[in-house]
Amino acid sequence: MADSQVLTDTAAVTGPFGRRPKPIFSRRNIMLYGTLIVIAVYYLLPLYVMVVTSLKGMPEIRFGNIFAPPVEITFEPWVKAWSEACTGLNCDGLSRGFWNSVRITVPSVIISIAIASVNGYALANWRFRGSEVFFTILIFGSFIPYQVMIYPIVIVLREIGVYGSLTGLVIVHTIFGMPILTLLFRNYFVSVPEELFKAARVDGAGFWGIYFQIMLPMSLPIFVVAIILQITGIWNDFLFGVVYTKPDTYPMTVQLNNIVNSVQGVKEYNVNMAATIITGLVPLTVYFLSGKLFVRGIAAGAVKG
Amino acid sequence: MEPSISIKNLALSFGNLKVLKDLNLEVGQGEFLVLLGSSGCGKSTLLNCIAGLLDITDGQIFIGGRNVTWEEPSQRGIGMVFQSYALYPQMTVAGNLSFGLKNAGLPKAEIEERVNRAAKILQIEPLLKRKPAALSGGQRQRAAIGRALVRDVNVFLFDEPLSNLDAKLRADLRVEIKQLHQQLQNTMIYVTHDQIEAMTLADRIAIMRGGQILQLDTPHEIYNKPASKYVADFIGSPTMNFFDGAIEGGDQLRFTTGDLSFTLEGYEFDAGSPAPGTAWFGIRPEHMLSGADAGNAPIRMNGQVNLVEPLGSDTLARVTAEGHSLWIRLDGQAAIASGDSIAIGFDPARANLFDKTTENRL
Numbered sequence: 001m002a003d004s005q006v007l008t009d010t011a012a013v014t015g016p017f018g019r020r021p022k023p024i025f026s027r028r029n030i031m032l033y034g035t036l037i038v039i040a041v042y043y044l045l046p047l048y049v050m051v052v053t054s055l056k057g058m059p060e061i062r063f064g065n066i067f068a069p070p071v072e073i074t075f076e077p078w079v080k081a082w083s084e085a086c087t088g089l090n091c092d093g094l095s096r097g098f099w100n101s102v103r104i105t106v107p108s109v110i111i112s113i114a115i116a117s118v119n120g121y122a123l124a125n126w127r128f129r130g131s132e133v134f135f136t137i138l139i140f141g142s143f144i145p146y147q148v149m150i151y152p153i154v155i156v157l158r159e160i161g162v163y164g165s166l167t168g169l170v171i172v173h174t175i176f177g178m179p180i181l182t183l184l185f186r187n188y189f190v191s192v193p194e195e196l197f198k199a200a201r202v203d204g205a206g207f208w209g210i211y212f213q214i215m216l217p218m219s220l221p222i223f224v225v226a227i228i229l230q231i232t233g234i235w236n237d238f239l240f241g242v243v244y245t246k247p248d249t250y251p252m253t254v255q256l257n258n259i260v261n262s263v264q265g266v267k268e269y270n271v272n273m274a275a276t277i278i279t280g281l282v283p284l285t286v287y288f289l290s291g292k293l294f295v296r297g298i299a300a301g302a303v304k305g
Numbered sequence: 306m307e308p309s310i311s312i313k314n315l316a317l318s319f320g321n322l323k324v325l326k327d328l329n330l331e332v333g334q335g336e337f338l339v340l341l342g343s344s345g346c347g348k349s350t351l352l353n354c355i356a357g358l359l360d361i362t363d364g365q366i367f368i369g370g371r372n373v374t375w376e377e378p379s380q381r382g383i384g385m386v387f388q389s390y391a392l393y394p395q396m397t398v399a400g401n402l403s404f405g406l407k408n409a410g411l412p413k414a415e416i417e418e419r420v421n422r423a424a425k426i427l428q429i430e431p432l433l434k435r436k437p438a439a440l441s442g443g444q445r446q447r448a449a450i451g452r453a454l455v456r457d458v459n460v461f462l463f464d465e466p467l468s469n470l471d472a473k474l475r476a477d478l479r480v481e482i483k484q485l486h487q488q489l490q491n492t493m494i495y496v497t498h499d500q501i502e503a504m505t506l507a508d509r510i511a512i513m514r515g516g517q518i519l520q521l522d523t524p525h526e527i528y529n530k531p532a533s534k535y536v537a538d539f540i541g542s543p544t545m546n547f548f549d550g551a552i553e554g555g556d557q558l559r560f561t562t563g564d565l566s567f568t569l570e571g572y573e574f575d576a577g578s579p580a581p582g583t584a585w586f587g588i589r590p591e592h593m594l595s596g597a598d599a600g601n602a603p604i605r606m607n608g609q610v611n612l613v614e615p616l617g618s619d620t621l622a623r624v625t626a627e628g629h630s631l632w633i634r635l636d637g638q639a640a641i642a643s644g645d646s647i648a649i650g651f652d653p654a655r656a657n658l659f660d661k662t663t664e665n666r667l
Contacts, residue, residue, distance in 0.1 A: 195387040195391035196393065198378075202378045203404050204380075218394060
């Protein structure tokens with residue numbers, strides 16, 4: 001009796017107790033973090049080269065050591081890319097394209113999201129006769145290749161007299177954003193409990209009353225997702241920009257291409273790098289500022305339903 | 306007196322699927338009616354039709370003597386409470402209560418007065434400034450009831466309002482709803498699948514199945530004289546014990562099932578003595594007698610206890626007797642264990658007989 005008591009006591013002391021130890025340099029951790037670091041380096045290296053190159057002067061670049069940090073830091077390439085680089089006839093740098101892009105992106109984002117959110121709300125909550133058919137057609141629209149539609153849209157824009165203007169491009173972006181955004185909003189609003197909608201109807205709220213007072217305040221995450229999708233999508237767009245505008249109204253991406261691909265004179269790698277970074281800065285900033293909300297919104301609505 | 310709600314030949318179908326079939330129902334002024342049924346029986350659908358949240362296919366709905374068949378939910382003079390509370394998450398409790406009143410364009414002073422009065426009745430005054438997320442389940446449900454209350458309407462519709470709450474809270478709020486009804490004296494229609502809620506709250510219960518009302522009667526009648534085998538089986542927990550057998554004629558009607566045969570002395574048939582034929586004989590576990598009481602029962606047998614479920618207040622036992630497996634409700638203090646032999650008995654006067662083919666009460 002006493003012996004067995006002692007035995008169990010020592011077993012209790014020498015046996016495993018408390019928190020299970022987790023060695024830092026286990027094989028699993030080395031594999032996991034090793035892979036992650038390699039992949040991170042792989043993706044960050046080009047960015048590093050771009051930043052470093054954009055801060056060097058041309059003589060330094062000609063040494064050919066692209067990974068070396070700049071000996072003499074200069075911001076001249078950045079200034080040149082922004083306000084002096086030549087694209088075609090204009091020699092006022094990317095600044096013109098930047099403001100064009102802003103004037104394209106801001107109205108496109110606002111109009112497309114305003115329409116698509118109402119579309120999604122109507123399709124999710126106010127099932128009307130033929131709403132499913134309408135929805136199917138809309139989704140089908142997103143599978144039609146852009147190439148098929150480019151020329152017909154040119155004609156349409158010409159006929160209504162907005163071909164080559166920013167207005168025309170805003171209309172194009174609004175239309176092409178519609179299928180995916182409507183789907184996004186519909187799926188989010190479907191996931192909102194139906195009883196909430198019913199309660200609002202009993203409370204006497206109508207179509208717009210429920211939209212503005214009940215649905216809208218509840219759907220901040222999905223609006224953030226839509227805004228990010230649209231800002232990055234429209235800002236990065238090249239095809240529509242080059243097709244539907246003219247040199248005066250080129251968006252930034254088209255201008256960047258013209259700067260980088262210009263065949264005359266010396267290739268100014270530092271200016272090209274700076275111009276590329278400047279162009280990418282807007283979507284990059286949007287991601288950094290809203291990363292958390294973006295993930296939450298995707299998890300809340302886009303996947304469900 | 307004019308009925309508070311009157312439903313005439315109501316039908317609803319989605320394509321070929323008929324959810325409600327030619328349904329008629331009258332609810333009296335100040336009556337508490339419970340729609341009871343298993344899921345998919347159409348009870349919530351019926352409530353949504355009354356509220357105007359579903360467009361009906363055929364028939365008419367009158368509320369307070371007014372034909373509201375084509376009216377919007379907000380114009381029907383109803384308040385509704387939902388299972389998931391359906392509180393607007395971005396508004397405070399006060400905002401939730403006043404939302405409908407603002408939509409109706411009431412003056413500010415009146416809105417405030419009504420909200421305060423409802424909050425006082427429901428004892429949620431300290432919660433008015435809080436958002437729904439900061440409320441417990443019971444508080445949320447009270448706020449949801451408050452939203453119906455401020456509308457100052459004569460008809461309240463409840464769609465399984467207590468299903469999301471835990472057992473204890475459900476019992477508490479059940480009592481509160483009953484007190485609220487006694488205080489307000491307005492008409493209430495309450496949908497539930499919980500028979501205890503139905504039995505305790507209702508003035509009348511409508512048992513639904515397949516889009517039709519099978520029986521509409523007081524809880525007492527439904528429990529003691531179920532109109533069909535389905536109702537008998539549905540009401541009561543554990544369920545009624547059924548013997549599959551036949552009624553035999555003679556001077557004294559007898560019921561025979563397997564080796565067991567007994568007279569039906571004391572049973573009140575609905576429409577005189579029936580013709581002999583196959584039938585179900587049903588008796589509730591709480592009407593089964595055991596031990597010394599069984600000795601006085603007209604019908605006696607011996608059984609073997611297979612399973613014991615002590616509930617504290619009572620003890621349930623599953624007993625095999627004469628080839629039948631039966632539930633028996635015993636006193637909570639009964640000393641009984643699995644494997645025991647037990648004397649059981651019952652009185653046909655407490656039983657229910659149903660025709661085998663029509664399943665209707667005999």
